[in-house]
Amino acid sequence: MARIGILGRRGLSRLAGLRSVPGIEIGAFYDPETAAQDEARRQGLETFARSEAEAIESSDGVVVGTPMHLHADQVIRVLQAGRHVDSEVTAAVSLEECLRIAEAARSAPTGYFFAENYVYFPENLIVEALVRQGRFGSLTYGGADYVHDVRGLAVRADGTRTWRADWQYAALGNTYITHELGPLMTWFRAADPDIRIESVACQGNGAHAGAGLTDHDSTTTLIRLTGGPLLVIRLDLSSPRPHRATFEVQGRTGCYDSREPGIWMGEDIYAYHADFHRGWHPVRDHLDAVPSGLRAEIAEAEGAGHHGSDWFTGRRFGQMVLGERPAEIGLFEAMEWTVAGLLTARSLAAGGAPVSMEDWVYDLPRGGR
Ligand SMILES: NC(=O)c1ccc[n+]([C@@H]2O[C@H](COP(=O)([O-])OP(=O)(O)OC[C@H]3O[C@@H](n4cnc5c(N)ncnc54)[C@H](O)[C@@H]3O)[C@@H](O)[C@H]2O)c1
The missing domain is CATH 3.40.50.720 (NAD(P)-binding Rossmann-like Domain)
Structure with missing residues (x-):
C-alpha cells in the first residue's frame, strides 16, 4: 500500500x-x-x-x-x-x-x-511499437508542431499577468518543447537506444502578441541527432488560430504523419503523380502491433484527459511507487528533453546558430x- x-x-x-x-x-x-x-x-x-x-x-x-x-x-x-x-x-x-x-x-x-x-497518446504508442518492430526502417527525420493560443491563460481580462506570462511568454525560445520532443525521442531511441541529441538551433518570427508577451509568436527548432537524423519542432502559443498538435516520423521504408490518415509503409512504392492518398492507413489499423497488456491499458484509458494520456501518467507513477515498474520516463528523459528546450534561448541569442547539447x-x- x-x-x-x-x-x-x-x-x-x-x-x-x-x-x-x-x-x-x-x-x-x-x-x-x-x-x-x-x-x-x-x-x-x-x-x-x-x-x-x-x-x-x-x-x-x-x-x-x-x-x-x-x-x-x-x-x-x-x-x-x-x-x-x-x-x-x-x-x-x-x-x-x-x-x-x-x-x-x-x-x-x-x-x-x-x-x-x-508519449502516451494511443497513436504515439502504436508508432513506438511499429518502430520497435523495424517497420519504418532506419529513422531519418521527425517533426512536430504544438500550436496553442493560450494568451488568455497568460494575461487575465483585467490585464494582470499569470505565471505563464513570465515563464512561457517571456523566456526566449521553445519554452514548452517536451510535448513534441518526448514522443520524437522515444521513437528514435526505440530504433537506436544509443542515439543522442548533438545540437539545438532555433529561429523565431518576432513577438507580435503585445500585452508584454515578449517571446516570439512562433519558433522553429532544429535538433540534430547523432548519425544525422533531424528533428524540426514548431512552438506557437500566440498566433490567433485553433489548436494543433501534429507529429511525423520518416524512416527508409515508411512513415507516420498525423496530418495524413496516419501510416504509409511504402506498399505502393513511389506515389509520384499517382493518387497521393494511396497506401495511407489510419494508425489505429496497426493497434495489434502494441503488446496485448498495453493494448488493454489503451482501452481502459479511453476518455481520460489528453487522449487518455493523463490516465497513463497517473498509472505509471503509481506503479513506480509500488516498485512494480521502473520510472518509464525518468530523470534522464526529463533532463534531455527539458535541457534541449532551454538551449533554444541560447541559440536565439546567437542568431540561430546551433549550440551543442549538454x-x-x-x-x-x-x-x-
Ligand atoms: N501535461 C499536460 O498536458 C499539461 C497541461 C496543462 C498544464 N500542464 C503543466 O501543468 C503545470 C500547471 O499548469 P496549469 O495550467 O494547471 O496552471 P494554473 O495556473 O491553471 O494552475 C496552477 C495551480 O497551482 C497552484 N499553486 C500555485 N503555487 C502552489 C504551491 N506552492 N503549491 C501547490 N499549488 C500551488 C495554483 O493555486 C493553481 O491552482 C504547468 O507546469 C504546465 O506546464 C501540463
Whole structure:
C-alpha cells in the first residue's frame, strides 16, 4: 500500500490513473486556491493539507502539478524528504535548476517520474511499437508542431499577468518543447537506444502578441541527432488560430504523419503523380502491433484527459511507487528533453546558430521503456 499526495490543481489529472492501480491510496491535496480545492472535492478527494510540507509528510509519493517555475524546488524538497516524485512538464525553467534536480534525484533512494503525457497518446504508442518492430526502417527525420493560443491563460481580462506570462511568454525560445520532443525521442531511441541529441538551433518570427508577451509568436527548432537524423519542432502559443498538435516520423521504408490518415509503409512504392492518398492507413489499423497488456491499458484509458494520456501518467507513477515498474520516463528523459528546450534561448541569442547539447545529461540513468 502506498499513499500519493498532490501539489497543484494539474495533479488532479492523475487521479483516474492512480486509482486504477491496486494498492494506491490518494492522500492529501495541497493547492492554496479555493477553486482548486473545490475541483478536488468534485473529483472525490477528502483530505486537504494546509501546506506543501504537510502534503509531503503524509505521503509515500507526491505529484508536483504546479506552475513550471515551482517544479525544481518542489521536486527537490519531495526527494529530500525521501518521497517518490512525479513532475509535471517541463522539468524546470533554467539549466541551473536542471543540474540541481539531477543532483537531488541521483542521490535520492526514491524515484523520479517525468509525466510527459504526450508519449502516451494511443497513436504515439502504436508508432513506438511499429518502430520497435523495424517497420519504418532506419529513422531519418521527425517533426512536430504544438500550436496553442493560450494568451488568455497568460494575461487575465483585467490585464494582470499569470505565471505563464513570465515563464512561457517571456523566456526566449521553445519554452514548452517536451510535448513534441518526448514522443520524437522515444521513437528514435526505440530504433537506436544509443542515439543522442548533438545540437539545438532555433529561429523565431518576432513577438507580435503585445500585452508584454515578449517571446516570439512562433519558433522553429532544429535538433540534430547523432548519425544525422533531424528533428524540426514548431512552438506557437500566440498566433490567433485553433489548436494543433501534429507529429511525423520518416524512416527508409515508411512513415507516420498525423496530418495524413496516419501510416504509409511504402506498399505502393513511389506515389509520384499517382493518387497521393494511396497506401495511407489510419494508425489505429496497426493497434495489434502494441503488446496485448498495453493494448488493454489503451482501452481502459479511453476518455481520460489528453487522449487518455493523463490516465497513463497517473498509472505509471503509481506503479513506480509500488516498485512494480521502473520510472518509464525518468530523470534522464526529463533532463534531455527539458535541457534541449532551454538551449533554444541560447541559440536565439546567437542568431540561430546551433549550440551543442549538454553532455552531462548522457551520464544520467535511463528510464525503463
Ligand atoms: N501535461 C499536460 O498536458 C499539461 C497541461 C496543462 C498544464 N500542464 C503543466 O501543468 C503545470 C500547471 O499548469 P496549469 O495550467 O494547471 O496552471 P494554473 O495556473 O491553471 O494552475 C496552477 C495551480 O497551482 C497552484 N499553486 C500555485 N503555487 C502552489 C504551491 N506552492 N503549491 C501547490 N499549488 C500551488 C495554483 O493555486 C493553481 O491552482 C504547468 O507546469 C504546465 O506546464 C501540463
